[in-house]
Amino acid sequence: MLNAERAPVTGRKVQLMATCLCDAFYDDVAAATVEVLEHLGVEVVFPEGQTCCGQPAFNGGDWAASRKVVRHTVRTFAGEDPVVIPSASCAAMLFHGAVLEFEREADAAEVSALGRRTWELADFIVNGLGVKTWPGRYEARVALHRSCHSRGTETVPAAQALLGSIAGLSLVEFGEAEQCCGFGGTFAVTFPHLSSAMGELKLEHVRAVAPDEYVSPDMSCMMHLGGLAQAEGKPIRARHLAQVLRDALKGGPRS
Amino acid sequence: MPQPIDQFAARLPADKRASVYQSTKTTHEKRTRLLFDQFGDPDRLRRLAGDIKQHAIENLDTYLPQVEQRLRASGAQVHWASTGQAACEAVLRIMRDRGATRMVKAKTMVSEEIELAHFLEGHGLEAVETDLGEFIVQIDDDHPSHIVRPIIHKNRREIATSFEREGLGAYNDDPATITRRARHHLRHKYLAADVGLTGANFVSAESGRVVLVTNEGNSRFCLAATRCHIVLVGIEKIVPRDRDLAVLLNLLGRSGTAQDLTVYTEFIGGPRRVGQPDGPEEMHVIFVDNGRTEVLASDCREILRCIRCGACLNVCPIYRQASGHAYRSVYPGPVGAVLSPLLMGERFPQKADLPKASSLCGACHEVCPVNIPIPDLLLRLRARAKEENVPSPGSPPMGPWALIAAQPAAWKAALAGGRIINHLPVKLIPVPALQAWAAKRSLPEWRGGEFRKWMKARQRPSA
Known part of the structure; x- marks a missing residue:
């Protein structure tokens, strides 16, 4: 699912798509994204009219409903500046999913054009801006979650490079890292048994290596896994990559 | 209300789930090691194989007449069956014309698809499965739950019980004993049979060769003593050239069973010719459509590239948890979630829930030896279900x-x-x-x- 035809980044100004999950639950992740980008000298614009990437309806098969939301997103993020998203899933929706559901639509070209300037955060830092290492300090053993929408994209190597270069941070590997956590959007509620069974398995693998933190480029998976762990009374410390990058600049994990 | 596959998975006994999980996981991991150890860029190979098969299915109008001509030139008879029923009847006609009553069968998914064995039994003819897994499925009147390993859902204690019930010896769950007993039983069937039926993994349009892979050698036995060989094959199994097999066979064994090559690979160039010491004197190739041209005309035609290796089942987190019978179809797992509803034709709504049983994690696409973008096809089928207003209980309204x-x-x-x-x-x-x-x-x-x-x-x- 590589976003191969992406335009090179020339300026130092981006539009932030915060994602609906950060808008509703994880404001600190969106704030961390802003601080991380600003640290790199990037001007961050937040288009106020933004809502959602349209993925829930796309995955649900209601492409007419999804296209309504995608069209709104295309209008909201007009212009030439890159769109940066702290989510591999929403990014893939814009550069892959939306393109698929607009194949036979008159405005397909505009949707593809948005996809070509859409970036997941870690990918943008490493491959868009050419920043390969991260400063600061972060004393922690960190396990990196491979969200499924980062499969086959540059996000995982980018996140590994950034995290791996932080002083004090050690990356720990765990079993079956390439297996899905079971979130899957509406799958989590239409297939509750399978979804939670997959989540349990993921938690088992992660807990087996006892990382200090479980870090993801996507909050959706963390909402599911964190929620499962919490409901079991055995919470895990789930964090977004942007939070780790920001906190490294401030000297380490927040308690 | 949870979807049917979720309910099935929730009811699956823990030991069954554990054995399906363990065996799929082991095969998947071995497959990945093998491919990456042996090939510099296996993903490039997968893309090449996908391009070959895509070219083949998009040019069937050229290759099917070509393969018919080659097969006839080599002495085989060619039949075209537009439906499963027509294919079954073609087999029946061939057997009746020869006065044959007994068939030995190698494993073929298309015969499962058209329910050939039941059809022949209904006409008073014997059709014995000779692949060990399929044989066990047959004596249990069960269904395969995996494309490559039909009895992945059974343990050896269940098999030993079945053998005892069928009069194949006192209870003994030692795998070597089970295998020896099956071999002994089947040996007599091979010798008594009039007709041997196999599938085909590939048919080359260039040479008309029928290519068959097995690990048990049972397909060879099926042809060793019988006078008539029937090949049942889906029209999408054509490859343009013999040399394409170099790419596809290299990927099939590694992807399916984590083997460099299956134990037996047969290239069958027609019935026995003058001067050849043995082999069936008559060969029939039945090309089965059974909904495939409709799939070819749809926006999911890439699924016809499938070479039935089962790698997508092995890696799939849903298949691992739910097992194959959850899919209520001959083809389970990710490939089945696409192919089975498509092959239903107008009865698509009956299986429109299958494409929803996926978190769209993309692992299937990543392992597919012919690079089928399965998640995209699942999404297209979800969109089709919505357009056709198929009810989807539990799905939030969008x-x-x-x-x-x-x-x-x-x-x-x-x-x-x-x-x-x-x-x-x-x-x-x-x-x-x-x-x-x-x-x-x-x-x-x-x-x-x-x-x-x-x-x-x-x-x-x-x-």
């Missing part, structure tokens, strides 16, 4: 959500209104999706709009 998400003012109101979940017990909130979520997981605190406030304050620090 119309109201889209109205809100296309209107910034409504969106902001919803962000503010969502706070209610912080103050009300979830069971009092009449949103089924929320209930389903909260049954297993806690909800994070609703902080709708907080980021927007933070961002505003940052942009106008004096305000």
Whole structure:
């Protein structure tokens, strides 16, 4: 699912798509994204009219409903500046999913054009801006979650490079890292048994290596896994990559 | 209400799940090691194989007449069956013409698809499965639960019980004993049979060669003593040239069973010729459509590239948890979730739930030796189900959500209104999706709009 035809980044100004999950639950992740980008000298614009990437309806098969939301997103993020998203899933929706559901639509070209300037955060830092290492300090053993929408994209190597270069941070590997956590959007509620069974398995693998933190480029998976762990009374410390990058600049994990 | 596959998975006994899980995981991991150890860039090889098969299925109008000509030139007879029923009848006709009553069968998924063995039994003819797994499925009157390993859902104790019931010896669950008994039983069947039926993994349009891979050698036995060989093959199994097999056979064994090559690979160039010491004197190749041209005309035609290796089943987290019977189809797992509803034709709604049984994680696409973009096809079928108004119990309605998400003012109101979940017990909130979520997981605190406030304050620090 590589976003191969992406335009090179020339300026130092981006539009932030915060994602609906950060808008509703994880404001600190969106704030961390802003601080991380600003640290790199990037001007961050937040288009106020933004809502959602349209993925829930796309995955649900209601492409007419999804296209309504995608069209709104295309209008909201007009212009030439890159769109940066702290989510591999929403990014893939814009550069892959939306393109698929607009194949036979008159405005397909505009949707593809948005996809070509859409970036997941870690990918943008490493491959868009050419920043390969991260400063600061972060004393922690960190396990990196491979969200499924980062499969086959540059996000995982980018996140590994950034995290791996932080002083004090050690990356720990765990079993079956390439297996899905079971979130899957509406799958989590239409297939509750399978979804939670997959989540349990993921938690088992992660807990087996006892990382200090479980870090993801996507909050959706963390909402599911964190929620499962919490409901079991055995919470895990789930964090977004942007939070780790920001906190490294401030000297380490927040308690 | 959870979807049918979810309910099936929830009821699956833990030991069955564990054995399916362990064996798929082991094969998948071995497959991956093998491919990456032996090939510099296996993904490039997968893309090449995908291109070959895509070219083949898009040019069937050229290759099918070509392969018919080659097969006839080598002395085989060619039959075309537009439906499963027509294919069954073609087999029946061939047997009746020869006065044959007994058939030995190698493993072929298309014969499962058209339910050939039951059809022949209904006409008083014997059709014995000779692949060990398929033989066990047959004596148990069961269904295969995996494309390559039909009895992945059974343990050896169940098999030993079945053998005892069928008079194949006193209870003994030692695998070597089970195999020896099956071999002894089948040996007599091979010798008594009039007709041997096999599938084909590939048929080369260039040479007309029928290519067959097995690990048990049973397909060879099927042809060793019989006078008539029937090949049952889907029209999508054509490859343009012999040399394409170099790519496809290299991927098939490694992807399917984590073997460099299956134990037996046969290239069958026609019936026995003058001067050849043995082999069937008559060969029939039945090309089966059974809905395939309709699939070819659809926006999911890439699924016809499939070479039935089963790698997508082995890696699939849903298949691993639910096992094959959850899919209510001959073809289970990710490939089945695409192919089975498509092969239903007008009865598509009956299996429209299968494409929904996926978190769209993409692992199937990543392992597919012919690079089929299975998640995209699952999504297309979900869209088709919605267009055809197939009911989908438990799926949250997306119309109201889209109205809100296309209107910034409504969106902001919803962000503010969502706070209610912080103050009300979830069971009092009449949103089924929320209930389903909260049954297993806690909800994070609703902080709708907080980021927007933070961002505003940052942009106008004096305000």
